[in-house]
Amino acid sequence: MDTVSTNEPRPASCASTLTTLLKAFEAWHRQSSTSQGSSLQKNVVKQYLLLDRFDPLAQIVLLSGLRSSIALLASHPQVRLYVELLEARLGGGVTTKLTWKNDRLVRVIKPVGVQTVATALKPILWWLYRCYLPTCIDLGMLEGDVDLAGFSNVEVSSVVGGNALSSVTISNELAPDLRELELSGSAFASLAAAPLRLLRLQTLRLRDFSVAHLQVLCSVQHIEELHIHGTMGWxxxxxxxxxxxxxxxxVASTELLNISGLSQCSCLELISVHSxxxxxxxGFGEASNLRKVVVIGGALSELPNFTFTDALECMSLPWCRNITTLSRLTNxxxxxxxxxPGSGVRSLEGLSTCPVLELVDFSNCEHLLDLSPLCGAPQLRSIIVSGSAVRNIGGLAACPFLCELDVSWCDSLEDLSPISGAPRLVNVKAACSGVRVIDGLSLCTALESVYFNHCDHLKSLSPLAGAPALCHVYAKGSGVSDVRGLETCKRLRVLDLAKCKNITSAPAGLSHLLN
Known part of the structure; x- marks a missing residue:
């Protein structure tokens, strides 16, 4: 019993503070049906409330400014116990927080040094076990050897940040619970027979991986997500x-030439290669369920035939400069x-036959001159070719769902009249381009915003007169001298003519719109 008498109140613990806040929230929440995303303010501590499925176990309060290093606390009795115990028992060698990971509430433990992994956590292992929360150990790029054998009675679901380790030891009891591992190739190889016991491992991230480590990788049975960074030719x-x-x-490798055997990957949905x-x-065409392909900076000059791959939804080829045609994607x-973006694409022939194609991004493609092969694409909504060499946009008005066209920084493009009458066109972005002609844009009945900033060759905005839905016109620093007729745009709210050297006074009837 405490026999010391004092008039000063004791500082409240995290758990008791949380309990008080939750009671206040519960009373407030009963009176409000629109509380999601709102915030509470109590004393000097600001609380943000994140609701997930309106389940009591998913009501999270972010506490800032308190003594504890814990960032997230949940309204769960065992979590409150966990918080109070950690306040009293954790030293300076470990930080911890609660967070969401793959739709599960987990605690993240980050030791400051290699020695603290075993020593600093030992006094609280029993309490961690009693709290029934899965644990993520963040090794924070520690170097050397780490022994995790002491976590035999705690559910450790993931070990991350082990990219610089030379070896790691995992107990027989710990291995079956692991769902995620992030290690260097040598540390993973040091597990020796341990991968045979990684029965639930779903995500594996390996750095400094080489072909020499492939034999150990072969023994892991049920990986669903594999990240490899290292040096390998095949x-x-x-x-x-x-x-x-x-x-x-x-896969990320400076020497990778080929990936084969994908026909064995019957469930493969995404492949991303940076090489x-x-x-x-x-071999990519052999993966029958492939939904997304990403090749960054590759030296490939042609794609496989994806015509018979019904699952493919996204093709991403940034900075693949040897790719000149995408005809293999036809149909x-x-x-x-x-x-x-930044690829060597020259021709878009056949892409209009892709029945559900919605977005194309060919920005900074120095050899792409003509967009007319996209004419009539039935579902195309967004075309982005900023910084490219495009000079012809003929036929785009025949794309029935086109709503955005970005031709910013296209120096060779002078004429936008081919998109005249595009029925669903909402935004036209042509800043810093070579545009001179905008005839017929007033016939685009859904057009709301146009961007002609710094278009030196554009002299007149009059072709926009009468555009029924036009709200925003941006022509800052352009060569515009004629804005007659814009007063007939009934919905026009913003007209930006700042630094237009050819306009010396506010146009009649438009001064109230000038930005």
Missing amino acids: LDMSKLDSARYLRKLY SSLRNVA CASLSKIVA
């Missing part, structure tokens, strides 16, 4: 026993997005 997926379960594959040396992707039944 990756043969047919050698992996887990290939049939793999859903996502990420300047990759030349052959013929792809599910393809909705093509992203190829």
